[in-house]
Amino acid sequence: MDIIMSGRTHDVFRKSDGDFAVTQNHIGGSPPRNLRSSALRYFDGDVGHIAANPVATSQFEDIAATAASISRQRVRLLGILLAAASPTFCGGPPVLRPIWATEALHRAYSMVRLVARLERKAPRRNKPPDPLGFEDKLGVDLASIFDSLMIVHNEEPRACSRTVRDVARNLVELFAPGVSHITLVTSVERLTLPAFQHRALVLIASELVINSLLHAFENRPAGHMMLRIDRLNNDVARLAVTDDGCGLFDSAQHHSARCGVINDLADLLQSEVMYRSARGGGTVAEIDIPLQE
Numbered sequence: 001m002d003i004i005m006s007g008r009t010h011d012v013f014r015k016s017d018g019d020f021a022v023t024q025n026h027i028g029g030s031p032p033r034n035l036r037s038s039a040l041r042y043f044d045g046d047v048g049h050i051a052a053n054p055v056a057t058s059q060f061e062d063i064a065a066t067a068a069s070i071s072r073q074r075v076r077l078l079g080i081l082l083a084a085a086s087p088t089f090c091g092g093p094p095v096l097r098p099i100w101a102t103e104a105l106h107r108a109y110s111m112v113r114l115v116a117r118l119e120r121k122a123p124r125r126n127k128p129p130d131p132l133g134f135e136d137k138l139g140v141d142l143a144s145i146f147d148s149l150m151i152v153h154n155e156e157p158r159a160c161s162r163t164v165r166d167v168a169r170n171l172v173e174l175f176a177p178g179v180s181h182i183t184l185v186t187s188v189e190r191l192t193l194p195a196f197q198h199r200a201l202v203l204i205a206s207e208l209v210i211n212s213l214l215h216a217f218e219n220r221p222a223g224h225m226m227l228r229i230d231r232l233n234n235d236v237a238r239l240a241v242t243d244d245g246c247g248l249f250d251s252a253q254h255h256s257a258r259c260g261v262i263n264d265l266a267d268l269l270q271s272e273v274m275y276r277s278a279r280g281g282g283t284v285a286e287i288d289i290p291l292q293e
Contacts, residue, residue, distance in 0.1 A: 066112045070119050077139045081111040084143035091151035092196055099264050103203055106261045107146075110210045117178035135174065142170040146206075149199040158198035161188040161229050164205045164239070168227045171209045179213050181222040188229040191237050193269075193289070200268040201239065201289065207262050208241040208273075208285045216245025216283065237289045244282035 070078060085108040087101030118135075145167045165186045176182035193201060205227065217223040226242045266272045266287055273287045 066116050070112075070115055074115055074119055074135070076133075077135050078112065078115045080136065080139040080143050081115070082108050084146040085111065089150065090199075092154050092199075096196060096268075099261075099268070100199075103207075103261045103265065107203075107206070107210075110207075110214065113214060114175045114178060114210070118175065120178070122177035138170060138174040142167070142174060145170065145202075149202055151195045151199060154194065154196050156195040157192050158195050160191045160193055160198050160201050163198070163202050164188065164229060165227070167202055167206050168209045168225075168241075171206065171213065172225065175213050179223075180217045180220050182213070182217065182225060183223075184209075184225045184227065186227045188227075189231050189237070191229055191231065191289075197269055197289075200265040204262055204265050204269075204273065204287060205239060205241065207265075211285075212241065212243040212245060212283075216243045216247075218246065220245065231291075232288070235291055237291055238286055239289065240284060240286045242278050242282065242284045244278060244280065247277055247282050 067075075067078065085104045087097075087104035090097065090100040090104075092100070145163060148163065165188050168184060168186060172182055172184040191201075209225070209227070212225055224244045226240075228240045228242075229237060230240070231237045262273055269287065269289050271287050271289055273285055276284050276286075278284045
């Protein structure tokens with residue numbers, strides 16, 4: 001078992017996955033010129049049904065109000081992340097677009113909140129003479145992961161483990177300074193799924209990590225998170241995200257939350273996300289994934 005240090009994250013690989021390597025930051029493409037150009041993407045025709053939803057309308061208003069409090073220095077970072085949350089560039093069959101569009105809006109809302117926390121709690125981390133800035137590099141790297149989830153062929157086999165690990169690592173490395181001192185450990189086994197399920201699994205992992213960053217460590221000086229992918233047998237794999245934060249439940253019993261975008265994504269995996277209290281405090285979120293030969 002190899003342990004690789006990467007900022008505040010520890011990546012733990014199984015020996016069978018020795019071909020995995022720590023990815024380098026690649027700066028590709030250009031971020032939007034301003035925040036407004038990114039935000040306007042959400043009012044394209046493909047998401048008109050979302051904009052008409054009262055809950056979604058409230059989120060739009062919250063995004064606008066929160067974004068207004070972010071400094072010009074961090075607007076560039078936010079623009080990079082919002083561009084990667086566009087619901088109009090996901091690929092795949094039209095029947096799934098409402099799910100992808102709803103997730104994109106929800107992720108955009110979360111990104112605004114996380115960047116706003118960075119603004120309040122952490123000074124901007126520039127490393128001259130780098131003109132793009134350290135945070136912008138992390139943002140571009142994270143955005144490139146989300147962009148890579150584009151579906152070309154719905155049933156195309158896609159390797160999941162590395163992408164799940166990288167999205168978790170980048171989220172923590174970028175946003176933990178706005179929360180507290182967070183350590184993330186990942187342990188992943190190989191897992192391959194059809195493209196639409198690959199996208200769903202990565203977005204579920206992202207949402208679970210974001211939930212911990214937003215809710216688990218309020219007023220705590222430090223915290224720990226773990227992300228695992230384990231193959232339980234030939235027929236089932238499990239994604240588990242654990243934190244030692246404030247916790248959601250009083251017992252170790254499993255709880256299901258059959259609502260929200262995360263469960264729409266879980267439906268694509270023919271499963272559901274289950275929650276329970278972690279030993280010693282905190283929360284464990286798990287999803288068992290049926291595997292097809």
